[in-house]
Amino acid sequence: MAKYKAPLRDMQFVLNEVFEADKLWASMEATQEVTPDLADAILEEGAKLTENELFPLNLSGDEEGCRFDQGQVFTPKGFKEAYQALSEGGWMGLGGNPEYGGQGMPKMLTVLFEEMLYASNASFTLYPALNNGATLLLDSHASEEIKEKFLPPMYEGRWIGTMCLTEPHAGTDLGLIRTKAEPKDDGTYSITGNKIWITGGEHDLAENIIHLVLAKLPDAPKGTRGISLFLVPKFKINADESLGDHNLVNCGNIEHKMGIKGSATCVINFDGSEGIMIGEPHKGLAAMFTMMNYERLSIGIQGLGLGEVAYQSAMDFAKERIQSRAPTGPKNPDKAADPILVHPDVRRMALNVRAFNEASRAFASYVGMQLDISKYHTDDTTRKHAANLVALLTPIAKAFITDRGFDATVEAQQIYGGSGYCSEWGAEQYVRDARIAQIYEGTNGIQAMDLMGRKVFANKGEFLAIFAKDVREFLQEVSGQEAMQPWVTALETELKRLESVTEAVIKAASENPEEIGAAAVDYLNLFGLVAYAYMWARMAKVAQDEVDADSSGFYAAKIQVSNHYLKRVLPRTLALEQQILAGAEVLMTLEEEAFYAE
Numbered sequence: 059m060a061k062y063k064a065p066l067r068d069m070q071f072v073l074n075e076v077f078e079a080d081k082l083w084a085s086m087e088a089t090q091e092v093t094p095d096l097a098d099a100i101l102e103e104g105a106k107l108t109e110n111e112l113f114p115l116n117l118s119g120d121e122e123g124c125r126f127d128q129g130q131v132f133t134p135k136g137f138k139e140a141y142q143a144l145s146e147g148g149w150m151g152l153g154g155n156p157e158y159g160g161q162g163m164p165k166m167l168t169v170l171f172e173e174m175l176y177a178s179n180a181s182f183t184l185y186p187a188l189n190n191g192a193t194l195l196l197d198s199h200a201s202e203e204i205k206e207k208f209l210p211p212m213y214e215g216r217w218i219g220t221m222c223l224t225e226p227h228a229g230t231d232l233g234l235i236r237t238k239a240e241p242k243d244d245g246t247y248s249i250t251g252n253k254i255w256i257t258g259g260e261h262d263l264a265e266n267i268i269h270l271v272l273a274k275l276p277d278a279p280k281g282t283r284g285i286s287l288f289l290v291p292k293f294k295i296n297a298d299e300s301l302g303d304h305n306l307v308n309c310g311n312i313e314h315k316m317g318i319k320g321s322a323t324c325v326i327n328f329d330g331s332e333g334i335m336i337g338e339p340h341k342g343l344a345a346m347f348t349m350m351n352y353e354r355l356s357i358g359i360q361g362l363g364l365g366e367v368a369y370q371s372a373m374d375f376a377k378e379r380i381q382s383r384a385p386t387g388p389k390n391p392d393k394a395a396d397p398i399l400v401h402p403d404v405r406r407m408a409l410n411v412r413a414f415n416e417a418s419r420a421f422a423s424y425v426g427m428q429l430d431i432s433k434y435h436t437d438d439t440t441r442k443h444a445a446n447l448v449a450l451l452t453p454i455a456k457a458f459i460t461d462r463g464f465d466a467t468v469e470a471q472q473i474y475g476g477s478g479y480c481s482e483w484g485a486e487q488y489v490r491d492a493r494i495a496q497i498y499e500g501t502n503g504i505q506a507m508d509l510m511g512r513k514v515f516a517n518k519g520e521f522l523a524i525f526a527k528d529v530r531e532f533l534q535e536v537s538g539q540e541a542m543q544p545w546v547t548a549l550e551t552e553l554k555r556l557e558s559v560t561e562a563v564i565k566a567a568s569e570n571p572e573e574i575g576a577a578a579v580d581y582l583n584l585f586g587l588v589a590y591a592y593m594w595a596r597m598a599k600v601a602q603d604e605v606d607a608d609s610s611g612f613y614a615a616k617i618q619v620s621n622h623y624l625k626r627v628l629p630r631t632l633a634l635e636q637q638i639l640a641g642a643e644v645l646m647t648l649e650e651e652a653f654y655a656e
């Protein structure tokens with residue numbers, strides 16, 4: 059059966075030992091009250107909630123799915139009560155602005171709680187995850203009046219946000235949207251159009267649903283420069299802030315999908331709904347990017363959470379499953395066969411999964427830390443550098459974590475053998491639930507285009523230089539430490555490889571724009587492997603410092619898993635370099651007609 063226990067020891071290791079969160083929090087006014095004790099207490103309570111309330115609903119939620127009945131959507135049994143527990147415990151506003159009732163916890167802490175949420179129940183977690191993004195958007199771009207009215211109930215979980223971008227003919231290319239917004243005399247707008255695949259567009263969890271909708275004004279310029287952003291509540295809000303009439307917005311249907319079956323994916327029709335503009339006319343997409351960037355990191359963590367629960371469950375299975383004998387002779391002579399972990403190939407799969415999961419956890423926290431610095435640090439240059447790092451690393455956090463998370467669920471499923479294919483063990487659900495994270499929130503191909511085109515080519519590698527400086531400062535720090543020499547050599551080599559490949563692509567793309575798209579996915583994977591090597595080097599350093607005094611085996615295991623990454627995973631960069639340098643020509647020469655079946 060599936061098994062989940064929040065990996066608290068590893069989370070505390072990342073937070074307190076690798077990134078020394080306490081020092082950072084103490085140095086910034088907005089986070090000064092967050093002590094390691096408080097952070098530990100939040101993680102421990104989060105673990106109880108996710109293990110005891112959400113995880114037991116994961117398999118049943120998948121089996122039951124959501125139900126659509128005459129415009130209403132019913133979530134699986136138990137979701138409503140679990141949502142109530144989440145709201146009443148104050149978890150919906152954990153990272154929210156304290157001025158409006160949020161708890162103001164730093165991002166590098168909340169990413170760890172998010173991992174627990176996704177690991178225990180990914181379908182359920184999408185409802186609060188969308189709300190977190192929506193509140194962040196409103197906090198950043200809405201007027202004071204809107205913030206005072208909408209943020210407190212959204213932080214309490216009484217109202218819950220959605221993100222309405224996609225239309226039947228407009229997915230990646232949002233410049234094509236047709237939803238219209240007509241100004242009305244009272245200052246509001248009449249919104250008309252059809253949105254599809256809206257996560258949590260309708261359900262029975264909260265008393266009101268707050269849709270954040272992209273639409274075009276009558277005088278809108280063509281393309282993405284003509285998009286505005288509107289807040290459309292399911293129920294209008296009366297002057298005394300009680301709920302008023304049902305707005306002209308309704309759910310046309312829900313999708314039947316491969317996975318995340320407990321998450322309602324809705325067709326939402328706006329039939330002259332009353333909407334309020336957020337931000338300035340025609341600048342809606344830029345504002346929506348605040349929410350999309352938040353969701354991208356969050357969806358990355360969906361990949362990590364599912365990779366973690368898949369790993370734990372597979373190891374629980376592997377402990378009991380005995381098949382064949384160890385190549386060096388019986389390890390378990392009293393039994394008919396040895397446990398499957400005696401086989402090098404099973405260990406290869408388990409170590410791959412673990413090496414990526416632990417690096418993903420560190421990487422998500424590292425990006426969270428940069429987000430906190432970019433928001434709260436007093437020094438302008440430090441803040442700007444952190445913001446540039448966030449811009450650079452967000453597409454990697456979304457695409458690399460979800461790709462490796464999906465691989466993790468598949469490798470974990472493989473460890474089960476045939477049992478992994480049968481529903482009762484839970485492993486196949488994790489594969490199905492992880493797959494969508496590579497697709498939505500901008501496909502992973504689009505993330506790679508964003509990285510290569512906007513975050514690297516457009517600034518000629520300026521953001522990459524900030525990342526490289528951070529890595530080299532670390533290498534300088536550990537250069538005298540003998541045990542770290544393999545890491546110093548490998549990381550310096552890999553960084554140089556990344557820099558020289560970057561230079562080659564920038565040069566090639568200056569002559570042929572197709573080179574960006576041709577290199578993008580391989581480049582993101584190369585960058586991801588190097589970034590994870592940096593994470594592993596930082597973890598290995600702490601583990602080397604502590605291993606002699608440790609009797610628990612935690613640090614010794616860290617060093618061994620880091621060696622697996624160094625020796626058996628990182629060399630994948632060699633192939634990626636060759637693939638990238640092969641360029642666009644080989645992709646673009648086959649005539650378009652030759653791709654289509656006769």
Ligand SMILES: Cc1cc2nc3c(=O)[nH]c(=O)nc-3n(C[C@H](O)[C@H](O)[C@H](O)COP(=O)(O)OP(=O)(O)OC[C@H]3O[C@@H](n4cnc5c(N)ncnc54)[C@H](O)[C@@H]3O)c2cc1C
Pocket residue numbers: 221222223224228229230231254255256257258315323494497498499500501502503504507575
């Ligand atoms: C379960 C689910 C939940 C969702 N939730 C939401 C939600 O809450 N809100 C919302 O607004 N949307 C939501 N979506 C929509 C989702 O974000 C889109 O499906 C996704 O962004 C891709 O758009 P598309 O499906 O139209 O694919 P398309 O844009 O048609 O792309 C098809 C293929 O072409 C590639 N492609 C397209 N353009 C380019 C390009 N310029 N360069 C290179 N490759 C390109 C893509 O990578 C992809 O492989 C959801 C979708 C699903 C399935």
